[in-house]
Amino acid sequence: MAILTIKELTIQHQDNTIVNNVSLTIHKGEWLALVGESGSGKSVTAAAIGGLLPAGLKARSGSVLLQNQDVSRLAEKELQQIRGKEISYIFQDYQGAFTPFITIGKQFDEMLKTHTSMSRKERTEYSLLSLKNVQLPEERVYKSYAFQLSGGQLQRAAIAMAMILKPKLLIADEPTTALDGMTAMNVLELIAHLKEQTNCAVLLITHDLRHVRKYADTMAIMLRGEIVEAGEKGSIFGKPQHPYTKQLFAAIPPLRETPSRLLTIAEKEAVFI
Ligand SMILES: Nc1ncnc2c1ncn2[C@@H]1O[C@H](COP(=O)(O)OP(=O)(O)OP(=O)(O)O)[C@@H](O)[C@H]1O
Numbered sequence: 001m002a003i004l005t006i007k008e009l010t011i012q013h014q015d016n017t018i019v020n021n022v023s024l025t026i027h028k029g030e031w032l033a034l035v036g037e038s039g040s041g042k043s044v045t046a047a048a049i050g051g052l053l054p055a056g057l058k059a060r061s062g063s064v065l066l067q068n069q070d071v072s073r074l075a076e077k078e079l080q081q082i083r084g085k086e087i088s089y090i091f092q093d094y095q096g097a098f099t100p101f102i103t104i105g106k107q108f109d110e111m112l113k114t115h116t117s118m119s120r121k122e123r124t125e126y127s128l129l130s131l132k133n134v135q136l137p138e139e140r141v142y143k144s145y146a147f148q149l150s151g152g153q154l155q156r157a158a159i160a161m162a163m164i165l166k167p168k169l170l171i172a173d174e175p176t177t178a179l180d181g182m183t184a185m186n187v188l189e190l191i192a193h194l195k196e197q198t199n200c201a202v203l204l205i206t207h208d209l210r211h212v213r214k215y216a217d218t219m220a221i222m223l224r225g226e227i228v229e230a231g232e233k234g235s236i237f238g239k240p241q242h243p244y245t246k247q248l249f250a251a252i253p254p255l256r257e258t259p260s261r262l263l264t265i266a267e268k269e270a271v272f273i
Contacts, residue, residue: 001028002067003168003201004049009062009072011044011053018044018057020225026169026218031195031202033212033233035248036222042205045222046171048072049203050087051079066168085115088162090155092174097158098146104131104157105142108164115165127164134160134190152183159190166198173205184208188215209252213237221245 004026011019019041026032034042047053049064051071064072066086071079083089090097098107108127112118118126124142131138134156146154155175162170172191176184192215195202206212212219212233220230221244229242240246 002026002065003028003030004203005063005065006045006049007063007065009045009048009064010060011041011048011057012060013057017060018225019048022062022222022225022227024220024227024230026201026203028168028201029195029199030218031192031204031216033204033206033216033219034222035206035209035212035219036244038207040222041225042222043173046089046173046203046205049169049171050083050089051076052083052089081115084111084162084167085165086167087169087171088165088167089171089173090158090162090175092177094151094155094158094175094178095146097161098154100146102145103142104144104146104149108142108161111161111164130160130164131157134194136160151179152186155179155183155187156190159187159194163194163198163200167200169201169203170195171203171205174207175204176211177207184211191215209249221248 002025004024006022006024009019009022010017022045024032034045036042044053044057048059051074053059059072062072063070066082071082074082098104105127108130109123112123112126128138128142131141136153136156141149141153141157149157170191176187179187188211191202204211204216216233218231219233219236220227221242222228223244229236229240229245236245237249240249
């Protein structure tokens with residue numbers, strides 16, 4: 001079942017076309033990786049899905065269907081209902097997921113208060129459970145402010161919050177770029193685990209082809225605002241068609257020459273393919 005269908009989406013900034021005629025489909029439980037050079041329009045496309053286009057950018061044509069609902073036609077108030085509940089985002093800037101001077105617990109509570117009819121007790125219990133589910137010390141994190149947590153902990157908390165309402169689609173825009181290799185792997189493992197638990201669809205924007213190789217089912221490659229190639233990960237890695245895709249794969253560094261005994265298990269797993 002298709003969860004997200006983007007049809008011929010074109011986004012403009014003044015007279016510049018930023019995203020040109022982009023079409024994409026992601027099915028229930030599917031993990032799609034969107035890759036491509038910097039500035040190719042990946043984040044703008046992702047932002048358009050939830051109606052989060054920055055000021056000055058405008059969808060000129062096309063549609064964004066969440067199942068059968070065209071979310072590109074919705075007013076901001078309706079979009080607010082959908083964001084968090086049906087479509088959730090996590091970003092590279094995990095600090096930005098939380099308001100600095102409100103405890104993490106209070107922010108979880110507000111989210112549940114806005115979107116569910118849970119009682120206060122249920123909300124607290126469910127928030128604690130969600131934090132525990134992402135392997136955080138739930139009582140402590142619940143009472144903490146964002147600045148009291150490490151980067152890895154904060155990204156886990158951001159993921160827990162993004163998943164708390166069991167969205168149909170999780171959009172992860174370079175969620176590991178600001179994290180060290182080991183923490184990045186753990187965060188992706190966590191997303192994979194939550195995806196298994198909820199069977200949500202995942203749209204992952206990344207520059208790291210190791211992560212695509214390991215986690216994605218399908219992939220799409222963007223170049224200068226257009227999708228130049230899309231399909232099953234295996235067939236694209238096995239037989240890339242577009243010259244840009246070939247160039248992208250050719251740029252993957254060869255296996256590190258570090259003696260294997262010096263690599264930790266996580267690093268071994270993370271070695272470029
Ligand atoms: N608010 C804005 N106003 C004008 N142009 C913008 C704005 N936001 C993004 N752009 C332009 O849109 C284009 C696509 O940007 P986008 O952030 O989607 O690229 P990207 O593929 O996600 O890049 P990266 O991998 O570096 O994050 C870029 O040329 C960028 O300069």
